[in-house]
Amino acid sequence: MVSRVIPVDVFDLVIFGATGDLARRKLLPALFRRMRDGQMPGESRIIGVARRDMEADEFRNFVRDALEEFEPEAAEAPDVLKAFLGALDYLVVDVRGDAGWEALKAMLRPDIVRAFYLSVGPSLFGEIATRLKKHAIAIPESRIVVEKPLGHDLASAKALNARLGACFDEHQIYRIDHYLGKETVQNLMAIRFANALFEPLWNGQYVDHVQITVAERIGVEGRGGYYDKSGALRDMVQNHMMQLLCLTAMEPPAKFNADFVRDEKLKVIRALVPANPQSTVRGQYRAGDGEGGYLDHAENPDSNTESFIALKVEIESWRWAGVPFYLRTGKRLRARMSEIVVVFKKPPHAIFPEMAQQGSNELVIRLQPDEGITLNMTIKEPGPGGMRLTEVPLDMSFAEALGAGHHVPDAYERLIMDVIRGDQTLFMRGDELEEAWAWIDPLVAAWEENGARPKPYDTGSSGPEDALALLHKDGRKWREIES
Numbered sequence: 001m002v003s004r005v006i007p008v009d010v011f012d013l014v015i016f017g018a019t020g021d022l023a024r025r026k027l028l029p030a031l032f033r034r035m036r037d038g039q040m041p042g043e044s045r046i047i048g049v050a051r052r053d054m055e056a057d058e059f060r061n062f063v064r065d066a067l068e069e070f071e072p073e074a075a076e077a078p079d080v081l082k083a084f085l086g087a088l089d090y091l092v093v094d095v096r097g098d099a100g101w102e103a104l105k106a107m108l109r110p111d112i113v114r115a116f117y118l119s120v121g122p123s124l125f126g127e128i129a130t131r132l133k134k135h136a137i138a139i140p141e142s143r144i145v146v147e148k149p150l151g152h153d154l155a156s157a158k159a160l161n162a163r164l165g166a167c168f169d170e171h172q173i174y175r176i177d178h179y180l181g182k183e184t185v186q187n188l189m190a191i192r193f194a195n196a197l198f199e200p201l202w203n204g205q206y207v208d209h210v211q212i213t214v215a216e217r218i219g220v221e222g223r224g225g226y227y228d229k230s231g232a233l234r235d236m237v238q239n240h241m242m243q244l245l246c247l248t249a250m251e252p253p254a255k256f257n258a259d260f261v262r263d264e265k266l267k268v269i270r271a272l273v274p275a276n277p278q279s280t281v282r283g284q285y286r287a288g289d290g291e292g293g294y295l296d297h298a299e300n301p302d303s304n305t306e307s308f309i310a311l312k313v314e315i316e317s318w319r320w321a322g323v324p325f326y327l328r329t330g331k332r333l334r335a336r337m338s339e340i341v342v343v344f345k346k347p348p349h350a351i352f353p354e355m356a357q358q359g360s361n362e363l364v365i366r367l368q369p370d371e372g373i374t375l376n377m378t379i380k381e382p383g384p385g386g387m388r389l390t391e392v393p394l395d396m397s398f399a400e401a402l403g404a405g406h407h408v409p410d411a412y413e414r415l416i417m418d419v420i421r422g423d424q425t426l427f428m429r430g431d432e433l434e435e436a437w438a439w440i441d442p443l444v445a446a447w448e449e450n451g452a453r454p455k456p457y458d459t460g461s462s463g464p465e466d467a468l469a470l471l472h473k474d475g476r477k478w479r480e481i482e483s
């Protein structure tokens with residue numbers, strides 16, 4: 001299958017924090033790939049802005065090195081590499097001061113798409129937005145992109161929205177959540193709304209429960225300071241997992257456009273039953289396998305912050321009444337794996353004796369490591385000898401299904417092009433962000449009041465025993481964490 005690439009309009013993209021980790025590892029390689037695939041017009045420009053004092057040519061060398069490390073195939077396309085490096089420029093600006101902004105303004109061309117990617121810490125978001133407006137660099141059609149952490153609680157999320165909103169209209173603000181840029185996540189919507197097969201079954205009459213897992217192998221080393229103030233609930237559940245839950249649970253929007261989709265997601269968040277602290281399990285990994293434990297890297301050696309959380313979430317709606325959504329995420333678990341699993345109910349009447357031992361149909365939507373969708377079915381075991389049943393997966397790995405050599409685009413590739421196209425469908429709206437925090441805050445307050453320590457768990461495990469019990473007591477079990 002040949003992928004269709006529709007070039008975007010010519011643009012000027014300013015990356016604030018262009019010398020940082022996110023820009024080097026993700027943003028610049030993603031843009032290179034979009035140029036290589038013919039989507040980024042050659043006249044477009046990427047202007048790096050950061051504090052580090054260097055000339056444009058030094059920045060080009062810096063980007064060449066980043067591509068060598070994170071996009072080694074760049075060397076096989078020397079003409080594209082040359083054109084890409086030629087599209088780069090650089091400006092030294094300390095965004096907390098007033099110097100340098102007029103020079104930035106002079107670099108930008110009128111009448112073409114203008115976007116600002118804030119790849120800097122969140123404390124600088126307001127500073128940059130304010131100065132872009134003050135120096136008239138932000139024009140009515142320009143776009144601003146911000147990434148998590150978007151607030152720490154409802155009050156700070158509201159303050160951030162207000163600060164950005166004072167300088168940019170909501171239609172100009174792109175709150176990026178890279179989980180939504182994954183092909184599989186968009187395929188979740190295609191599967192649901194472009195096929196007649198699933199949607200009639202997508203409700204409490206046929207669905208027993210839903211599991212959403214985001215498991216990581218790595219720990220918090222290097223990020224201990226930030227993470228210790230955040231924890232798994234704020235770092236993963238409030239944003240990525242809440243978004244996955246919304247896309248799984250939302251009603252079909254009347255049209256696939258930004259506000260229709262975001263209205264439906266917002267309704268899901270509003271319909272969430274307040275989280276019950278008794279239905280949450282917090283964990284913290286301990287030292288093992290020759291690696292330190294959470295507390296060895298945390299800012300506070302006596303930290304109460306969770307590196308794992310499992311929770312049972314319920315949605316008050318006709319579609320989902322009585323269908324639990326179980327969420328779990330953690331660090332230093334057995335494998336790196338993210339998936340959404342829709343577990344269907346068993347058939348209402350068992351005509352085969354073996355049916356009691358068989359599992360249920362499951363639709364597994366895997367985000368990482370290998371994006372793909374699997375439907376687990378029960379079929380007859382081949383051969384004579386009676387009606388023996390067995391389970392087989394109907395598998396659709398995207399890399400295979402779309403043909404050898406087909407490149408599954410990285411989430412940032414898709415999302416940056418959406419910014420240039422002006423398509424906000426896969427970006428969070430301000431009210432979604434606030435509503436998600438409004439659901440999270442009381443849970444954090446309940447934990448703080450209770451003061452209980454997170455349960456310890458072993459490196460390489462599936463998390464604390466209590467997380468297994470959370471499902472066992474409902475007569476269910478988690479799928480194995482495996483890559």
Ligand code: NAD
Nearest residue numbers: 017018019020021022050051093094095119120121122148
């Ligand atoms: P980083 O510390 O590696 O880079 C920060 C960049 O900001 C550098 O280029 C630095 O020069 C620039 N900067 C800092 N202060 C500045 C100032 N006063 N004026 C001008 N430039 C300044 O950070 P990062 O890991 O690249 O992360 C950037 C943002 O993206 C953060 O908000 C982070 O939470 C978020 N984020 C990062 C990742 C990731 O994979 N690294 C993933 C998700 C979200």
